[in-house]
Amino acid sequence: MTQITPQRPALDALQALDARDPLAHKRAEFLLPPGVIYLDGNSLGALPAAVPARLDHVTRQEWGDALIRSWTANNEGGRDWMALPDRVAAKVARLIGARPHEVAVGDSTSVNLFKALSAALAVADAGRRVILTDADNFPTDLYVAQGLNALLGGRYELRPVPAADLSAHLGPEVAVVMLTQVDYRTGERLDLAAVTAQAHAAGAVTLWDLAHSAGAFEVDLNGAGADFAVGCGYKYLNGGPGAPAFLFVAERHHAAPVALSGWMGHADPFEMARDYAPAAGARRFVVGTPMVLSLSALDTALDVFADVDLGALRAKSLSLTETFMALLDGIPDLTLVTPSDPSRRGSQVSYRHPQAREAMRRLVERGVIGDFRTPDILRFGFTPLYLSHAEVYHAAQAVQDVVQELRA
């Protein structure tokens, strides 16, 4: 028998929540395989139902039939590939509290981190030499900073500290504070506005990684006075495997130098001038020719958000994670590592478990897909657009069963 805690929500109560879920209709806008409860949209978002037809159209009509003419044809239906990065940027901007001309879409998150960090260092006070970051930041963020700093002759010190100690390290030597808002392992969410204010008070420039934020809840970059940010297209934005990422550059920093200066960020790409002259706004941070197939999938994926109230999105996300935690409260061998305070939580719940890798293997076998993160983390992501409370109930039941099995 599985252990029942007094607060354990009942299935019928959860079904009643689902019945009045204002986002319930969004589930039909995704294609999910039968028999699967998908708790890994924080790693790869599910397939929006409109994407296959869009890709087929882009491939057969725009590429196959219209060929080179699609670059500049001002037709309906997604052509005019030159403007596609800007159209996608405008859709991302709404989700992160940015203005369209402050967002550039294209390249991977890692490459955008490089662009953002090089620009952030350039606008930081000249004498400051420390890049302050969370020691548990997602590895690629650390690697990009290491690579850039080596390229710059080791001029900076990358200082990774525990998240809890960040404010203690905010001294006059800090040039840039580079943080991921939601920890990819624990799901802990930082207060973007408060940390930004703190960094600014210390004279530092901020660079936020919104990989686990954008599309999971409303982000208000301009409301927080943020400087630079990057984010991922393939997690909560559901843009497909390796989808183009985005870069936010606050308008006041648009004159920052563009380290990765390519022809698609030029003021007039087809002038074929010998000298780089940046395009207006964040478009200058678009580098080479955009990957139109991947970018088109992201473009269509973002349309799912068009009628979504971001407050309702956050409310449902918290309800789902709250429910999951309540259902698993007190289960032996599971140690919650995600904050139970909702304001400190993203849209994921993680537990330590002594046999986490094997536990996740068994869960996936049962159709409950989360993921394992080294060394001992069971990670479950909750995408409010396509998950129900009833699914959360069944997923929690599977977790209990597997944990029980492993104790036996």
Add this chain to the structure above:
Amino acid sequence: MTQITPQRPALDALQALDARDPLAHKRAEFLLPPGVIYLDGNSLGALPAAVPARLDHVTRQEWGDALIRSWTANNEGGRDWMALPDRVAAKVARLIGARPHEVAVGDSTSVNLFKALSAALAVADAGRRVILTDADNFPTDLYVAQGLNALLGGRYELRPVPAADLSAHLGPEVAVVMLTQVDYRTGERLDLAAVTAQAHAAGAVTLWDLAHSAGAFEVDLNGAGADFAVGCGYKYLNGGPGAPAFLFVAERHHAAPVALSGWMGHADPFEMARDYAPAAGARRFVVGTPMVLSLSALDTALDVFADVDLGALRAKSLSLTETFMALLDGIPDLTLVTPSDPSRRGSQVSYRHPQAREAMRRLVERGVIGDFRTPDILRFGFTPLYLSHAEVYHAAQAVQDVVQELRA
């Protein structure tokens, strides 16, 4: 009446050439719109017939159904996205005279230029401070060098000189010689082996842009002793709009520093280590998560080359461009800017014309798609995989007619 030169090939003679074309069967492996003669594969390659089904499979099965499991599933049919960049790299390697572990696929050509140039400068003799390049190099090559040099505090001098004067500038101050093998405007082809040898004799490192070479004719990078190269996935490789580009790093330079160091180039991405440790070989130059949709299209596009003899490809390419030039020989107002010496020609033919923009507009209206390049260039690319001599005949006829119209 159009003017006929004595050497003008006759249509029936050209049809006879087509009848014994060893590559004629490749035409059926492309989807081209009816009524179009496509002479712009040097800008955007045509759609390989197998691509739409591959994209649909990747989207619905690999992404939609298998979801996150596709990253590591070692199944047939294109899954195992972690290894996809390496599989595509091996297919590119064969076309450019490289070994598979010397090629990295992903990111745009511009981003790869940045990676290659930063690595080339790092392995060049420390005292050398000049990046020597062709003043008529494709603009993004110049922009990338400008951006990198500015990031490095202007430590280098970017020296653009006319291609004809390159050897005169190969002094002891030259760190890197950065050249595009085939000029995007004139179609002039440099002798990759000879120029590489000359650069090496002068103590410089070479960086070749193969945008208009790879897939148009055989390239032998290792035969030439080349150091670094980049190339484009969406021109003669037919990988689709903005397809991932490639980077070649000769094995002897694999220890060069990786400026764009991301988690997908890490020796063990899922170890989630805090410090970057490069993967073996050129894989270290893969940066962020690959754009799987675009990369899968390129993967399938490259399969078209699997049974293609690269010598036959070059022979047909020269026969097509030779035929086109012979048909247009002596036409008033058309000034050939492409070398007539076949060894100095890529797979394109360009003419100056006083009303080039309007002439190309009229040609496109008639279904002959080439392109206009500022200020006065009519550019025609010849992809030997899907063009026939008979099409070249009809295209040349259309050019003659339009030129005649514009004189009237």
